[in-house]
Every structure is written in C-alpha cells, then in structure tokens.
Amino acid sequence: MGTLGELERTVMDAIWDAATPVSAYDVKDQLDADGRALAVTTLLTVLSRLEKKGFVASDRSARPHRYTAIASRADHVAELMHSVLGDAGDRTAVLERFVGGVSPEDAAVLRQLLSGAA
Structure with missing residues (x-):
C-alpha cells in the first residue's frame, strides 16, 4: 500500500x-x-x-x-506510522516527541503493549 x-x-x-x-x-x-x-x-x-x-x-x-x-484502517495507520519512523533521521527524537505528546491513557496502553501484557 x-x-x-x-x-x-x-x-x-x-x-x-x-x-x-x-x-x-x-x-x-x-x-x-x-x-x-x-x-x-x-x-x-x-x-x-x-x-x-x-x-x-x-x-x-x-x-x-x-x-x-484489503486492510483495516488500523493497519493502514500503523503502516503510515512505520513509514514515517523509517524515514526519520533520528528515530529516538521522533519517538520521544511522539510519546511526549500522547495522553496518559494512550501512554498506559503503549506501556502494556510494550510489556506484552495486552
């Protein structure tokens, strides 16, 4: 896509x-x-x-x-996010800015997903 x-x-x-x-x-x-x-x-x-x-x-x-x-909206958005991250010169800076801008609720979901608990 x-x-x-x-x-x-x-x-x-x-x-x-x-x-x-x-x-x-x-x-x-x-x-x-x-x-x-x-x-x-x-x-x-x-x-x-x-x-x-x-x-x-x-x-x-x-x-x-x-x-x-063919794919869900979530699949498409995730692909866009991966594409943008892949194009970033400084992936750490991009991730820091992204994580720093999410709501506390979204941060909690990210923590669960990263820990494999979801």
Missing part, C-alpha cells in the same frame, strides 16, 4: 465504515449524506485507483461491482 490523497481517503473512510462490501452508489450515498456530493463516475475512477494501489478488492461478479478494503 501507499499514501492516500484527500479524495481517496474520503472514499476509504466510507469503505472502512461499511459493515459489508459497497458499490460506488453506496459510497455516493454515504458521501451525499456527509455533504460531499460526487458523481458516480468520479467515485468509480477513485475506486479503480484504490484497487491498483492495493487498498481495495472488487467483486466483479456482482452488479454493480462491490468493493472491500
């Missing part, structure tokens, strides 16, 4: 929020409800790009085609 543009992220959010595979029409309905009216042709183009980037898989046996996320 890679990075997402703003419109791609909006479409992925709609897919991640869906309980079942979605069509471009389903995504359109969701975005219309959120005040972001887009043409179905635009959404089909975005979905095609997302499929080429490895974010979604399509079921072409169904009409209209249905799309599902």
Whole structure:
C-alpha cells in the first residue's frame, strides 16, 4: 500500500465504515449524506485507483461491482506510522516527541503493549 490523497481517503473512510462490501452508489450515498456530493463516475475512477494501489478488492461478479478494503484502517495507520519512523533521521527524537505528546491513557496502553501484557 501507499499514501492516500484527500479524495481517496474520503472514499476509504466510507469503505472502512461499511459493515459489508459497497458499490460506488453506496459510497455516493454515504458521501451525499456527509455533504460531499460526487458523481458516480468520479467515485468509480477513485475506486479503480484504490484497487491498483492495493487498498481495495472488487467483486466483479456482482452488479454493480462491490468493493472491500484489503486492510483495516488500523493497519493502514500503523503502516503510515512505520513509514514515517523509517524515514526519520533520528528515530529516538521522533519517538520521544511522539510519546511526549500522547495522553496518559494512550501512554498506559503503549506501556502494556510494550510489556506484552495486552
């Protein structure tokens, strides 16, 4: 996977929020409800790009085609975090700033995860 543009992220959010595979029409309905009216042709183009980037898989046996996320939102965010950390010249400084900026609750979760207790 890679990075997402703003419109791609909006479409992925709609897919991640869906309980079942979605069509471009389903995504359109969701975005219309959120005040972001887009043409179905635009959404089909975005979905095609997302499929080429490895974010979604399509079921072409169904009409209209249905799309599902290949990875979860959490997987995507974790990959972004690893990518940013991997690009850092001083990983320790980046980790210090990250840990210094998290809430006490998130710090507790990090401690549990790092200790293997979670």
